[in-house]
Every structure is written in structure tokens, then in C-alpha cells.
Amino acid sequence: MIELEHLEKRYGAQAVVQDLNLVFPAGQVTALLGPSGCGKTTTLRMINRLIEPTAGVVRLDGQDTRGLRPEVLRRGIGYVIQQIGLFPHLNVAQNVATVPELLGRSRQDTARRVDELLALVGLDPDTFRHKRPAQLSGGQAQRVGVARALAADPPVLLMDEPFGALDPLAREHLQQAFREIQRRLHKTVVMVTHDIDEALRLGDRIALMNAGRLEQFGTPDDLVHRPTSSFVSAFLGEDAALRQLAGYRAADFMNPGEKVAGLPTVEASLDARSALGVMLREGSDRLTVMTDGVPAGCCTGRTCAGSHDVEARKLKPLRLTSFLLSPALWWPLLLCLCLLPGTLPAVLRPLDLGELPAAFDPALWQLTLTHLGLVLLATILVLLIGVPLAILVTRPDREALRHLAEGWLGWGKPYRRLPSWRSLSRLWVSAGSRPCWVWWSTA
Structure with a gap:
């Protein structure tokens, strides 16, 4: 868990971040969202002390980060940036192995970890292990960047607009891959983005900032349906409820076991907004949801588009x-x-x-x-x-x-x-x- 208490950053008389109080929940993705110049990236860099705060405290699992040497702190935090930042003179395997080698891991363990992570991000180790960054596409290079950030198995992952430089199709594929990785690893992720769709799709929590201050912090559902200010409503836009559906799967709105012959079919992993698009294209108000090629149930346009509280629809196991x-x-x-x-x-x-x-x-x-x-x-x-x-x-x-x-x-x-x-x-x-x-x- 990451805690920010009265965090501030000033350059002379200019306040970039002002009295910021936030708690990033452990094991979840928190998106720092806001317009350009609102202090998102500055806040992110104060967490791993690439920028030193003017005032306030950053705590990592209850420990004040000022009591740690910056290099020790950063080796325990994964970091993914928009420009990717791969070393051009090293091949893919050497780039991914950078932090494990700094930590003194054995070569055998490091090689095994590199292959494991390349497979995790969807790159065949035999094909990509020895390639140079110049031989990779933008999406492939970004996947290697994510693998490098996860190489030392850090509990915390900081991501500064990691998918912003990609074309829309590559960005969507990589976002989907990241969601699957997060479902498996449950890292504490803080992600800077100015893309509303990306924040609603990937974020378990969203911190919306404006002029260095926190406007609202909560789930995507809180910001879309319960905005606390006119700025929140205006920034998200009138179509925020439709955008939010991109963060949920068709299976989240499915009535299990319901079977109707002759309906258009979609995969359970398809996002709910795309499922609505299929309904419009096919002229149907109902779809059959498939899991591994087998009908698992049906979802309707009303259950998708008419949901006012998407989080309440998701079944949470009772422990x-x-x-x-x-x-x-x-x-x-x-x-x-x-x-x-x-x-x-x-x-x-x-x-x-x-x-x-x-x-x-x-x-x-x-x-x-x-x-x-x-x-x-x-x-x-x-x-x-x-x-x-x-x-x-x-x-x-x-x-x-x-x-x-x-x-x-x-x-x-x-x-x-x-x-x-x-x-x-x-x-x-x-x-x-x-x-x-x-x-x-x-x-």
C-alpha cells in the first residue's frame, strides 16, 4: 500500500502539487487522471523519489521512503515509461535481466525469469530473446518494458502513460494483455494517463487531479455516476457511462445458463461496450456469450446500457x-x-x-x-x-x-x-x- 500525506511540490512560487492526500490500495490499479500540467507525472515521480517533494510524506507499506536510499527504493519498484527506455546496445533478454543482475541473482535464475516474463507478456522467448530494441515494433518494445519492470517481482509498479505512444489497435491489445497480467499477479499499480477510456478500462480506482489538487478519488463508477464537482462531470463528458463499459466484459452482464437459439454470439472476454456495438450492428437486443466455444448464457442491451451501478452487479465472494x-x-x-x-x-x-x-x-x-x-x-x-x-x-x-x-x-x-x-x-x-x-x- 502506498500512502501520500500532505504531499506538495513547488518550483519557486509555483505549486505543481498541493496538499495531496491519497492511499493507493494494495493489489489494485489506481489511475492518476487529469489534464496536462495537473501534476500527475510529478506525483508519480515523487513516489520513487525521481523528484523530491517540497513537503509531505510518501509511505510504502507504512515506511517513510525518505528513510531509504533512492537506489534501494527504486530497485523494489517497477517503472514503465511512455518512451519505453530500453537500452539500445543490449538485446531483449539483457534488458529484462537488468534489475535481477543488479540484485545479484544467479544467471540460471535470471535466465529462467526472463523467459517466464517474455511468455507472460505474450512474446515467444525463442524468437525475441536475442533481438535488439531496434528490431521491435512499438507494441513489442512496450511489452519488453513491462517485462523489465516486473523482472525483480516488485510489489509496486509505476507506469507513466505506458501505452500513449502506440497506435489505437496496438494500445487496445496491450491494455488487454496488461489486464490479464494484473489478474494473475495482483500488483499495486499507479498509472498516469490522460486517456479517459484507458483510466475507466484499467483502473480499479481513479484519482482525478486538476491544477495540482485532487478533485475526486474513487472507483470508476463513483466518478461516472456520483461526481463531486462540475469539473469531474465536464472532464469525463456526457458519454462517460458508455466509455465505462469498456472496462467490463460481456460475461459481467451475462445471465448464466440462459440459452436462446439463433442469437449473435460474442466471446465472454469481449468488453461490454463492444458487445453493445455488436447488438447495434446485428439489429438484436440480446447476445449469446460463449466461453471456450460453448454457450454460457445471454446478455441483453438493457443489462449493459441500463446499469447505473456496474460495481454492484459484480458478485463478490463472501469470505x-x-x-x-x-x-x-x-x-x-x-x-x-x-x-x-x-x-x-x-x-x-x-x-x-x-x-x-x-x-x-x-x-x-x-x-x-x-x-x-x-x-x-x-x-x-x-x-x-x-x-x-x-x-x-x-x-x-x-x-x-x-x-x-x-x-x-x-x-x-x-x-x-x-x-x-x-x-x-x-x-x-x-x-x-x-x-x-x-x-x-x-x-
Whole structure:
């Protein structure tokens, strides 16, 4: 994780970056977006101390980078620039091996790592290992630049407009390759770009800057649908929602298992904006989504174009560890423990009416304790059954089970998240009469 605290850079009286506070999440791609001269590249270079900040702190995994020697810091950070920066007198393998050799890695390990990375970025090692940079196309050279940045397996990767010098077709192919690499490696990436499409396509988070200040930081969905200023709306443009679809695959909007004969087909990996283009070209409002040549489901123009919250549509697996630490579990259990001394006697033995003050209605008191006992039982059953089921159906390999839960049982989508404390409070109020109905309708 990278943290910027009150970061500033001034040249005389001119402020290039002003009081910048940002946290770049670990394992995600954060795009620094903004117009020319807004301080994007300066911010990036202050992270690896190619530019020293005038004020403020940069922390890498909690450590102040000012306490590290610049060369030591940079060897642990991958760096990809627009001009690629390959050494012209070295071949491809030697360029990629630069940092591992500086770190003292053995020749055998370095050669193995070079071949592995060339294959990862889509270059055949036998074909490209001994070529010089002058013999490479722009896209090939940029792939070698990415491989070199990953050679020492750094946790952090800084990218300064890495695809800006490429033609549109090569840029799109390389962006797709980078997305696949990031899905496998989960690096913490900070990427400077002035290309809105690129930021929406590649960024898990976007930091939009203007005149050295941060205008808005959030997911692409936050900036497109919940802009915090008129500048954000104007910079992204009226077609921002359509551009955003380029960052999602057709499979993200697919109804799994749905099969309709005679529909146009697209691959699951195709971006959703291109899928909409196929619908317009073919005059159809529905497509069959293919996975490895087999129909996996259908997507419609309404599910793609009508989505106001794309992130909410993406199923996030429920993890047992995060649930066990959640207040959604602990506060109802604590309430159960508080009620336990009063409810168990009512369940296990008849109430001795002589134990009650004369002011209490014995029948009402007995009914209240019995109701609380049923509520306790319903809550325990919900936790024992609902939690394992939610974990099961949100696993990535459980598409068929999710389709069964959605379509055949008519649950809707109860597994998207466990109920909040408000939902559980409704459960406690009315679980004595309709526990199952309250659970599924508020989840």
C-alpha cells in the first residue's frame, strides 16, 4: 500500500502539487487522471523519489521512503515509461535481466525469469530473446518494458502513460494483455494517463487531479455516476457511462445458463461496450456469450446500457474470515447471550407463577418469553444455514449453483451480502411469525 500525506511540490512560487492526500490500495490499479500540467507525472515521480517533494510524506507499506536510499527504493519498484527506455546496445533478454543482475541473482535464475516474463507478456522467448530494441515494433518494445519492470517481482509498479505512444489497435491489445497480467499477479499499480477510456478500462480506482489538487478519488463508477464537482462531470463528458463499459466484459452482464437459439454470439472476454456495438450492428437486443466455444448464457442491451451501478452487479465472494469479524454476526450473538438466562427457563420448564410480582400478567409474560426463545432459535438457524450457503454460492466455480438459487428457487440474489444490522433488527422484531420471509426480503 502506498500512502501520500500532505504531499506538495513547488518550483519557486509555483505549486505543481498541493496538499495531496491519497492511499493507493494494495493489489489494485489506481489511475492518476487529469489534464496536462495537473501534476500527475510529478506525483508519480515523487513516489520513487525521481523528484523530491517540497513537503509531505510518501509511505510504502507504512515506511517513510525518505528513510531509504533512492537506489534501494527504486530497485523494489517497477517503472514503465511512455518512451519505453530500453537500452539500445543490449538485446531483449539483457534488458529484462537488468534489475535481477543488479540484485545479484544467479544467471540460471535470471535466465529462467526472463523467459517466464517474455511468455507472460505474450512474446515467444525463442524468437525475441536475442533481438535488439531496434528490431521491435512499438507494441513489442512496450511489452519488453513491462517485462523489465516486473523482472525483480516488485510489489509496486509505476507506469507513466505506458501505452500513449502506440497506435489505437496496438494500445487496445496491450491494455488487454496488461489486464490479464494484473489478474494473475495482483500488483499495486499507479498509472498516469490522460486517456479517459484507458483510466475507466484499467483502473480499479481513479484519482482525478486538476491544477495540482485532487478533485475526486474513487472507483470508476463513483466518478461516472456520483461526481463531486462540475469539473469531474465536464472532464469525463456526457458519454462517460458508455466509455465505462469498456472496462467490463460481456460475461459481467451475462445471465448464466440462459440459452436462446439463433442469437449473435460474442466471446465472454469481449468488453461490454463492444458487445453493445455488436447488438447495434446485428439489429438484436440480446447476445449469446460463449466461453471456450460453448454457450454460457445471454446478455441483453438493457443489462449493459441500463446499469447505473456496474460495481454492484459484480458478485463478490463472501469470505468466512471477514464475516466472523463483522458486527453483523457479533451483535445478534451478544443479544442472544443477554436473553439466554431469561429464555431458557421458559423453554425448558413451565413458568412458576409464584415467582412473578402480582403486577405482571402471567399469560403475557409466558408468551413474551416463549416468543424470545423462538427468536433465539430462528437467529441461530439463520446463522448456521445462511452463512455457509452464502459462502458456497459466491465461490467463483459455483455458477450452476447460483443459477439454481436465482431461477428455480426464486430467491432473487440473497447471497450478494449478508444482512446489515438493520436487517437483523427486523429479524428480531418479527422472526417469531415470519423469520424466513424477513431474512430473504431484507438481505
